[in-house]
Amino acid sequence: xxxxxxxxxxxxxxxxxxxxxxxxxxxxxxxxxxxxxxxxxxxxxxxxxxxxxxxxxxxxxxxxxxxxxxxxxxxxxxxxxxxxxxxxxxxxxxxxxxxxxxxxxxxxx
Numbered sequence: 001x002x003x004x005x006x007x008x009x010x011x012x013x014x015x016x017x018x019x020x021x022x023x024x025x026x027x028x029x030x031x032x033x034x035x036x037x038x039x040x041x042x043x044x045x046x047x048x049x050x051x052x053x054x055x056x057x058x059x060x061x062x063x064x065x066x067x068x069x070x071x072x073x074x075x076x077x078x079x080x081x082x083x084x085x086x087x088x089x090x091x092x093x094x095x096x097x098x099x100x101x102x103x104x105x106x107x108x109x
Contacts, residue, residue, distance in 0.1 A: 004035075006035070006039075011043045011047060012047055012067070013069060014029070014033055014035070014040060014043060015040075015043050015044050015047045015048050016067060016069055016070040016073055017029060017033075017073060018040065018044055018048075019044070019048060019049060019070065020070055020073035020074040020076075020077050021073070021077055022077055022081060026040050026041050026044070049064060049066075049070075
């Protein structure tokens with residue numbers, strides 16, 4: 001198989017994407033980008049900020065400032081996570097309201 005050469009910008013953006021996506025796996029991100037998992041792992045080890053996907057919702061604590069692309073990706077991930085949590089809570093609330101109405105109607109003493 002021919003060896004592909006990727007630009008440093010592509011490599012950094014791949015690492016930023018991996019680090020800013022909660023729950024992401026090396027295999028999943030690599031498949032999305034069309035690269036090997038081993039290549040992405042090597043780039044993360046070399047160019048990564050040291051944060052994992054579990055800590056992706058907070059800015060990197062390394063001495064290197066967060067790039068604008070990484071910041072945008074991190075904030076978008078936080079927003080998506082917040083929207084998902086809001087939808088879950090609204091669904092739970094609606095279920096509880098319906099249950100309360102049902103049980104209130106059954107108590108005809």
